[in-house]
Amino acid sequence: MRGKLLQLLSQSKDRFLSGQQISDMLHISRTAVWKHIEELRKNGYEIEAVPRKGYRLRYMPNLASTDEIKSKLQTKAIGRHIVYKKEVTSTQDIAHQLVQEGAEEGTIVIADKQTKGKGRLGRPWHSMEEKGLWFSIILRPDIPPQVAPQLTLLTAVAVQEGLERATDLPVEIKWPNDILLRGKKIAGILTEMHSELDRIQAIVVGIGLNVNQQKTDFPEELSAVATSLSMEANGKVFQRSDVIVSVLEKYEHWYYKYLDQGFFPIKKRWEQLATTIGKEITAKTMRKEVQGIAEGITDEGVLLIRKKDGTLESVYSADID
CATH class of the missing domain: 3.30.930.10 (Bira Bifunctional Protein; Domain 2)
Incomplete structure (x- = not known):
């Protein structure tokens, strides 16, 4: 519900939304609106409240809550x-x-x-x-x-x-x-x-x-x-x-x-x-290095490298340079 309230306040931008408007749109009581407003304030949101006008969002913290x-x-x-x-x-x-x-x-x-x-x-x-x-x-x-x-x-x-x-x-x-x-x-x-x-x-x-x-x-x-x-x-x-x-x-x-x-x-x-496809790369595995042109991937996500001798080598796990 706080997410929906925050969405309403964000979309209203500089306009005030009255407690009754919010109550009607979210189908909750005005007391519940006030409680949710207070919770948002505790989390760093600046919400202005003006009598007979309502609420307006003034500042949003950089949260990923x-x-x-x-x-x-x-x-x-x-x-x-x-x-x-x-x-x-x-x-x-x-x-x-x-x-x-x-x-x-x-x-x-x-x-x-x-x-x-x-x-x-x-x-x-x-x-x-x-x-x-x-x-x-x-x-x-x-x-x-x-x-x-x-x-x-x-x-x-x-x-x-x-x-x-x-x-x-x-x-x-x-x-x-x-x-x-x-x-x-x-x-x-x-x-x-x-x-x-x-x-x-x-x-x-x-x-x-x-x-x-x-x-x-x-x-x-x-x-x-x-x-x-x-x-x-x-x-x-x-x-x-x-x-x-x-x-x-x-x-x-x-x-x-x-x-x-x-x-x-x-x-x-x-x-x-992918930045590697079509380019010459060096794949460093646990056992060896494979040099060649990265041609693509298989359905299993295996990297295909065409070496200088024309053969294809499959690389399952490696660091790429």
Whole structure:
């Protein structure tokens, strides 16, 4: 209800809305309106109240809370149920627990800060308080476990399109799960699965997005390889709720297209957006280096590299230069 109230106040812009108008539109009592207004104020929203005029929103903090997201989100399932925390070890940890408790598909877990954020191969993910977006999505697709890696590629497409729509910045995909902006990492994706033999119980997709960090916010070892939306937009501060809403709406679009039409539309779009396709690269695996032209990906998300001798080599996991 607070999300709906916030939506009304945001849409009215500089106009006052009377307590009775809000009461009528939300079908709640004027006492309930006042209580919700007070809760929003406690969360940092400046809401002006003038006798015989009503309420007007004067200031919105840069939050990615349940109320803020729900006031803007236009989806049927993805993000309709939100678990918001100020601080967690990792949103993945909370999401896995919720899976075991029967959380519905589309549930997202979002936190202002992670103390033990994690990326691919167990690497730590630097998750600053209130500067980025750290969230996990719970999915329950009726697909075989062996095709689950396709959802990592789907996520990359949704994140790229969501970020580009929200910011107009030239976001690109780097195989297997990095999102780049002008050659530096802007986001990462981690996909983890709960399965039983030939059946998927759930897939938890973790996404970390650098939004409003500045260069001094990154540890020295990351400053050369990581960036943020704000840094690449000359210091512009982005409303975090706008960014996540854009990503979630794109996610729902591609997820239901995938369930309806299969992987081919995702594969085609991923190859259009990937910075590596058609270029000469070096793939560094645990055992060797493979050099050649990145030709595309298979339905399993395997990278195909054509070497100088003309042969194709499949690369399942590697760092790309």
